[in-house]
Structure formats: C-alpha cells, structure tokens
Amino acid sequence: MEKILSPKLDVVFHMLFGEQKHERITKKLIEDVLEEKVETIELEQTPYLWGEQAEDKVGIIDVRATINKENPIDIEMQILDNKNIEKRILFYWSKLYLKQLKEGDKYDKLKRSIVIIFLDYEIEKLKELGVHTKWQIRNTENGKIVLTEDLEVHIIELPKIKEKEAENRIKKWILFLENPEGEEIKKMSEKEPEIKEAIEVLEKISSDEAKIRIAELREKYIADRESELATAEEKGIKQGIEQGKKQGNFEKGIEIAKKLKSKNMSIEEISEITGLTKGEIEKL
Numbered sequence: 001m002e003k004i005l006s007p008k009l010d011v012v013f014h015m016l017f018g019e020q021k022h023e024r025i026t027k028k029l030i031e032d033v034l035e036e037k038v039e040t041i042e043l044e045q046t047p048y049l050w051g052e053q054a055e056d057k058v059g060i061i062d063v064r065a066t067i068n069k070e071n072p073i074d075i076e077m078q079i080l081d082n083k084n085i086e087k088r089i090l091f092y093w094s095k096l097y098l099k100q101l102k103e104g105d106k107y108d109k110l111k112r113s114i115v116i117i118f119l120d121y122e123i124e125k126l127k128e129l130g131v132h133t134k135w136q137i138r139n140t141e142n143g144k145i146v147l148t149e150d151l152e153v154h155i156i157e158l159p160k161i162k163e164k165e166a167e168n169r170i171k172k173w174i175l176f177l178e179n180p181e182g183e184e185i186k187k188m189s190e191k192e193p194e195i196k197e198a199i200e201v202l203e204k205i206s207s208d209e210a211k212i213r214i215a216e217l218r219e220k221y222i223a224d225r226e227s228e229l230a231t232a233e234e235k236g237i238k239q240g241i242e243q244g245k246k247q248g249n250f251e252k253g254i255e256i257a258k259k260l261k262s263k264n265m266s267i268e269e270i271s272e273i274t275g276l277t278k279g280e281i282e283k284l
Helices: 010-017 020-034 085-099 158-162 168-178 183-189 193-205 209-262 267-274 278-282
Strands: 041-043 063-067 071-078 113-119 132-138 146-157
Touching (some): 010 020, 010 063, 010 209, 020 071, 020 146, 020 168, 071 085, 085 113, 168 183, 168 193, 183 193, 209 278
Parallel strands (some): 113 146
Antiparallel strands (some): 041 063, 132 146
C-alpha cells in the first residue's frame, strides 16, 4: 500500500460510511453529529454508478440510511464549492422527505428527515459561526419555537477546525477526515473503537486496486472541475473589468456631452467627439 486514500474524497467517503458492513462506524458518526443515541441503522445499499469509461460521470455518492426504523438520513462529503450549497441542501432534504410518501398516504406518515453535509470549504455567510451548525425552521421573533422537527440540517465546515475548536463529539471525525494518519487521531483510536475501525477499513480500501482506480478517476475529475471553475471565474473577472471600462467611458461621454450641449454645440459635433449616438445626446 503506497498511500492512504483521503476519506474526504467523496467516493472514498461513500466506500467508508456507505457500505452495509460498515454500519457500526456510520452509526457512531451519526450519533456524534446529532448528539443523541441511535438505536438502529439501516444503510441503503446504493449501486456504484461511476464508471471507468466516463471519468466525469459519477453516480450516487451520498450515504443514505434510515435510523431508529423511521427517520431517513442523507450524509454527504463536498469537496468542490459549486455555489448555491444552501439550495442543494434543501433539495437533498426534500427528496428524503417526499420519498416517505406513496400515493394515497396521509401526511402523518412523514417523519423527521435529516441531512448531514461535510464541506471542505467555508460558506461565506456562515463565517461568524462555528464548525458545526444545526438548522431547523424556527420563528423569526422567538428562535426557541420550532415549527416542525421534521426538517433538520447539519453543516460541518472542515476548514474551521483550524481556527475554532469543534465540539468534542465530532472533533475526532473531523481530524480523521483531515488526516487519518495523524498522531492525534492515532491516540484517539486507542480510546475510540469506531475510529480505530474506520482507520482499518480505510487501509483496506487503500489496498484495493479497483477502488484505488475509482479514487484516481474521481480525483482527476475534481482537479479538472476545479480548473474549469477557476478559468470561468477568471474570465468573469476580466469581463467585469471590460464592462466597467465601457460603462466608465459611457458615463464620461455623457458628462462631456452635457457640457458641450450647454455651450450650444451641434449634436453632430458632440456625437463625433464623445462617440454617443444622436438619440442618446438628444435625451440629455
């Protein structure tokens, strides 16, 4: 085994927490995020739809489960900042929630549905908040009153562990995701059996040639995608600068045209000097 695969890579994250034979570590992860006891967990065994023939097509990567025999839960690891993550989270939750109902079912069949999302970047609007935030529908005047317990979202921004101390129960998982070979996490594994198991499972994944190939393809796709986003952003900045210059020139032309018009210069002459059309000058 040359190297340990990064558990932050979404396909590796799924191999680690999404397999039915790894339910114990997934159950513990959920308990530590929710800060409550999980009696039972049933992992939804989703097929690997990613293929080696199409590197940019990756199938179902999120981890889906049902806890306590009634509450659907979706766990995801996001490396790329594709923007609009808030809308994507609500979309994930809505799919979980609606999936519980079949045609003819009553609404009381709907149960608490939970989304847990790990981000390898920070959300700008949450920069003043801690590494782990919990979201529900609450009254705007009295934040203590929750409209319904059915919507529950947990956002964990991994980079914040470097700046702000995480809650003890999830700190070990963040450290594991960041550096599974670190000394601190190795010490924790001596007291935390699930962390020890997670390390062992990750080592097995990192020794499997087929899974290494999948991880390599995914890493390539992510690198290409990051490059595309960076190029698009750079292009957008350049376009914005050019647009700003054009706008600046136009506004300067308007200012000059007003002064020339006040001196009774002909519209034709003003147009020739400023580059404005006759119609634009006549409106001044």
